[in-house]
Amino acid sequence: MKIRVDAVACRDPLSCRLCLDRCPEKVFGTYPRKKRGPDREARDWVVFPMLASECTGCRECLDFCPRGAISLG
Amino acid sequence: MCEFCTQHGEGEKWYLVMENYSRELLSQEGRVEFMEDFLVNFEKDKGTSLARLDSLRSRPKLYRFFRRKAEARARAEHWGQVVPIEEIIEIVDMLDSVVRMPCVCRSLTTGRKARYCFGIGIDPHSILGKYPDYSHSLEVLEREEAKELLTSFDKKGLVHSVWTFKTPYIGGICNCDMDCLAYRAQVKSGILNTMFRAEYVGMVDWELCNGCRRCLSSCQFGAVRYSHTMKRAAIDTRRCYGCGVCRAVCEPGAITLSPRRGFAGLSW
Numbered sequence: 308m309k310i311r312v313d314a315v316a317c318r319d320p321l322s323c324r325l326c327l328d329r330c331p332e333k334v335f336g337t338y339p340r341k342k343r344g345p346d347r348e349a350r351d352w353v354v355f356p357m358l359a360s361e362c363t364g365c366r367e368c369l370d371f372c373p374r375g376a377i378s379l380g
Numbered sequence: 381m382c383e384f385c386t387q388h389g390e391g392e393k394w395y396l397v398m399e400n401y402s403r404e405l406l407s408q409e410g411r412v413e414f415m416e417d418f419l420v421n422f423e424k425d426k427g428t429s430l431a432r433l434d435s436l437r438s439r440p441k442l443y444r445f446f447r448r449k450a451e452a453r454a455r456a457e458h459w460g461q462v463v464p465i466e467e468i469i470e471i472v473d474m475l476d477s478v479v480r481m482p483c484v485c486r487s488l489t490t491g492r493k494a495r496y497c498f499g500i501g502i503d504p505h506s507i508l509g510k511y512p513d514y515s516h517s518l519e520v521l522e523r524e525e526a527k528e529l530l531t532s533f534d535k536k537g538l539v540h541s542v543w544t545f546k547t548p549y550i551g552g553i554c555n556c557d558m559d560c561l562a563y564r565a566q567v568k569s570g571i572l573n574t575m576f577r578a579e580y581v582g583m584v585d586w587e588l589c590n591g592c593r594r595c596l597s598s599c600q601f602g603a604v605r606y607s608h609t610m611k612r613a614a615i616d617t618r619r620c621y622g623c624g625v626c627r628a629v630c631e632p633g634a635i636t637l638s639p640r641r642g643f644a645g646l647s648w
Binding site for chain 2: 320321324327328333336338339340342344345346347349355356357358359361
């Protein structure tokens with residue numbers, strides 16, 4: 308299954324986390340785009356499909372995502 | 381015995397050998413820098429490389445090639461083994477200090493900071509203290525405090541494991557469930573192995589089992605089965621990781637761990 312997460316539409320995933328929490332197959336992961344630096348917090352976290360091959364196509368994430376940032380193809 | 385026991389344990393269990401926690405070992409091969417880079421960039425580095433490997437699953441030859449490569453690298457750099465609570469306590473008794481820190485796996489898989497990981501033998505303040513994401517959640521634990529916490533994790537059903545930073549140096553104890561990256565990669569999806577099972581497997585004493593089925597829900601590996609006809613639980617030894625957390629919920633004490641090496645048909 309090809310999963311796309313629109314990084315522009317998905318803002319501040321760390322305070323939302325619905326896709327991370329609710330995906331039954333736990334397909335998603337999240338990482339900071341800007342690396343951690345000394346005295347600097349990691350910023351701009353993005354959600355990405357980490358184990359896309361586990362996706363069963365249940366389409367729950369499409370319903371849960373409040374910003375419509377996820378698409379399946 | 382797992383292959384690390386032969387290579388790094390002089391035939392004993394490698395994670396009970398004091399040398400594998402020594403400061404001398406830590407100071408060699410750029411381990412301190414490796415640990416810092418590993419922990420600070422974990423989410424992006426490990427997350428994206430697992431996603432890359434996953435994308436190759438539909439191309440078996442390429443997938444097998446890159447999986448082998450990734451596993452060889454993991455064995456040399458960061459490999460784990462499941463260890464039951466008794467031996468985790470033995471390990472903590474050998475160490476000078478334990479530092480509780482946020483789990484990098486759960487940061488990647490859940491977007492949350494959860495302090496289930498222990499840095500051992502070293503002072504992560506010197507490694508992670510300069511990173512504000514980590515610095516305020518690091519906590520040095522007294523030995524007894526660490527043991528109590530680990531025992532409470534065991535009762536909650538968290539699986540303990542030890543992890544190397546440039547094998548054979550052991551720098552971490554993890555307390556994991558399905559949000560662990562090793563679990564997602566090795567157990568849930570089976571795309572990449574990153575740890576050995578424990579040196580044990582669980583066995584149910586048929587005479588003692590009362591058929592309460594608590595062990596079924598405590599097993600993270602789906603290894604416990606239940607027979608309605610016999611009113612007994614049974615452990616599927618091929619699935620069992622030997623973590624032993626099922627014992628904590630077994631009231632009649634029917635589950636014990638047996639050495640894995642006694643089972644000719646089982647591997648690690």
